[in-house]
Structures are given as C-alpha cells and as structure tokens.
Amino acid sequence: MAERVLMKGNEAIAEAAIRAGCRHYFGYPITPQTEIAAYMAKKMPKIGGVFLQAESEIASINMVYGASAAGMRVMTSSSSPGISLKAEGLSYLAGSDIPAFVVNVQRGGPGLGGIQPSQADYFQATKGGGHGDYRMIVLAPASVQEMASLTIKGFDLADKYNMTAMILADGTIGQMMEPITFEEEEIRQYDKPWALTGHEGKRPHNVVNSLYLKPEELERKNFERYERYKLVEENEAMWEEYMMEDAEYCVVAFGIAARVAKNAVVSAREKGIKVGLIRPITLWPFPKKVLEQAAQRVKGFVCVELSMGQMIEDVRLATNCKRPVGLVCRSGGMVPSPDEVLAGIENAVKGVY
C-alpha cells in the first residue's frame, strides 16, 4: 500500500508534478506558493531534473514555452500578480497549441493586493487573462489530496488536448497541511510528433509558432482549436455533489469556499433546511449540465466565493437564470465563516437574494 504522509498543499503539487513526469520547473518566488519552488529546488537536482529560478515571471513562462515546444513535461507556478505577468506567455502557448501546466495559488487583489487567500482570479483563469480567442483547462482543488490528484490529471489533460491546464488554488489550500496518499498510478505518455527535437535530416523540420501571416489561415486555426475545446467541454467537466438528492436549495462553491460551505450545509440540514452543494472541480469546462438539471428541481442557488462574485455569472448562464442566485462573498484576503454561509442559505429560504 502507498504510504500516507503529512503535506502542505503546495508541496503536494510539487511532488505530484514530479510523479507525473515533470522534470522542468521554471518560476519566480511569490507568497503564498513559494513552497512549490522550494520543494522543486530540493528535489529536481536529485532526480536529474531542472529547477530554475528565472529573473522574472515573464521569463519563466517563456522558458515553459520553450521546454514544452521541445516536448517536455514542464510547469511554472505563481500567485495572482505573477500570473498577470505570465498572461502574454499563456496566450502564446494557446496560440501555438502546445501543452503546459501552470499553478495559481491565489492571493488578494487587485494590484499588489495582499498575501491572504482569495478566489478573485476566476475571471482571469476562465475567461482569458491573456489576449485572443483561447481557453485553459482550469482545475480547482479543495483539499491537499486533490492538489496532488488534480496536478497529475492536469498534466495528462494538457498533453491530451495540447493546451494549458491550470490549477486555480488559493493561499489556504496551498499552506494548509493534511495527510495524503500518492497512489501508484500509471502515467500516460503522449506522442508529440510536432516537438522540436531535432530532425537530423530525416524529416521536415517542425515549427512551433503563434504567428499566421494570412488572416484566413489564422481564422482556420482558431476554428480548429475551438473544435478541440468543444471536445473538452463534452468530456472533461468534473464536479462533486453533496446532499443534492432531495435538495430544495443548492449552494455552489469551489476550493476552500466549498469546504466552508459544506460545514454550513450540514448546519442548515440540522435546522431542517433541505440544502445541498454542487462543487465545480473543473471551472473550465464549467459543469453546466449538472447545474442546469439542478435548476429544474431546486428553488434557488447560493454562490459562495472569495471574490466580489465571479463564478456567479457562470451559474446564472448555466441555469439560464431559471432560479434566483444569491451570493455570500468576502474579498481582499478574507474568508467567509460557516455562519455567514448559513445566513445566506437562510436568506434564500426566506426568498431574500
């Protein structure tokens, strides 16, 4: 049986990445995700990998671009302001249709903001951040165990669909410690015939690039890319349902907010309120179907977020505004308490949204 160990969320990401075959890490330190870099700095030299602290976030994402173009499993990690700096590189990676794995352990914003936990980069992760028509697969862990399992999943999805997979965590999940197990699992390898590995005169040379001289050609590339995105939307949405069988109200929350919400759902049930929780695990693709189905049965939704309310827009879209959606939110590094979420549920019961 695999050993159980006590880990911080950030360490779990680093260890899982190594187990997924990542041997190249490029990054620049920023709180609250620095343990990822510290772990990589300690481990990579011992296993023949590369840890490189670049001169900036912009440099590190472009090193990811280069290593990925050479067919390597590669990653970078940062926190909110650092991800903004990487945005140009994320767009180039998407425009070149090559895989990458990126971690954002979010902190309060906007601007320099602060170092306490946040989920206010939801828009940035799911709607763009960089320029142009593109998407990233966005995974939202709610435990240290999921920091590990979704990292392994993320590397796989990135290679499978030739796109960037991002872990969108928050400072609390990055810093907290929980016992976890690394299961011995088979890591799938993907052929990368497009990789820049040297043609040795035996094949035409490969080009990894996001520049297209003819608009017709660029449009065709974008159409093709969105065909691939459609497959991701159809096949890769993940979510957890909790006490939804007989629920009359539905709380929607991801990551650390979902943990707080779960405790509030239990308290509300003790008071006789039939409420459940839907926790999106992929934020893109957003689990639209399960929410659409829930909207047929429940009287209302309550979104819980560590932002001014960003995912709430996707909940409204997924449910076609069929039911009212309330919001319990804290911002700037603050976390809602289970009591605040309970009050939000009780308001929904009273019809106050």
Place this chain on the structure above:
Amino acid sequence: MEHKRLTLFAGHYGSGKTNIAVNYALRLAEEGKPVCVGDLDIVNPYFRTKDSAAVLEAAGVELISPQFANSNVDLPALPAETYRLVQDHSTYGVMDIGGDDRGAYALGRYVPYIKEENDYRMAFVVNFLRPLTTTAQEALEVMREIEAACGLPFTCIVNNTNLGNETTRDILDSSKAQLDELCRLSGLPLWLTTAEEKLAAQMGQSVFGLKLQEKYFDIK
C-alpha cells in the same frame, strides 16, 4: 518537568514547531512562571503563533511577534522587543524559529546572548511523516543546515511524528526506529514526544499533549 530559562523550537517547516511552542509556553504559565513567547518565523505567511494570541493572553503569556504577522504584506522584519527574550533573564522565554535553514537565519543575531547566558534548550522538532524528513539521515541533514544557518547547535530532539487528525498510537510508535537512529547519529537525547492532547492522554505521562486550534476549513 524541568525547564531551562530559554527554550527554542526549530526544525523542518511544517514539523509542528509553532503548536509545540504555544503549548509549551502554556505549560510554563500553568506552573506559575512568567513566560514570554517570541515568534521568529520570517518565512511562513499563514498559521502563525499570532493565531493563538487570544489563548496566550488569557493564560497571561506575553507574545512578541512581527508587526506584519497575519497582515496582508510579507515583510520579514522582527521587532526590537525580540531582544528581551535573550536579555531579560527574569522571564522564561520560548522562541518559535522559522522552518528550515532559511527560517533559522533570523536567530543568528541573538545567538551570542544565548550562549553567554548558557541556560537554554535548543530543540529539533521532527515529524518523520513529512516527505522531506522521512528518515533519520534526511532529518539529520536538515538539522545540520539549521545549525549552520543560525550558529546554535541543537541540544535535544522533540518527536512530533503525526498524520494530522489521522494520528494513532501505532503511527507514533512506528517512528521509533528512525527516532532512535536520529538520536544515535546526532548524539542528542530525546526530550519530548508530543501528540494531540486526546491521544497523548491515552498514552500516559510520557507524551506531551498539544491543544490544537480548530480551523474554519476543518471538515466536521
């Protein structure tokens, strides 16, 4: 329990230093001693000594912590009052040192005073279920790195092997082989074995019980 005037807890990050320092300070206070806790952690942004400020205050324990601890900035500066921990010999001092060698650098400037007074215990806190210190050899490496960074050699070991809320007696017992090996390699004695207070109570007087704070994200 026999105490030194000054007790320092250092070790790998996430080994449990802060919880042990807080609980040890509370024990000193229970025994009627004047106590001051110093938070010297310059690396960890969350889950700090300051989280226990109310508990410490209620027990009459003084807390010296960085002005920016638990704030929105990551500013690794220690207050001038920290010197009281090493210069005021009338109060029992407990120092919570930051994790690894990086965290221990901040201790260096206080070491001349500590050595001069020479009434201290420098405890190496170890959890053999942390992935970078699963063996005595790995733990010894961390120990030597910390000593090199701060210039103060360890004098004893605290075994805090645990799996969070999944810790059992068997888990603690299973650390014995690595612990004995670490004592042998380092030539240092085991000072304390620590565990969450309910488990510690089951294990008798030899285990030092830790009262842990409930967190808002603990799943009930």
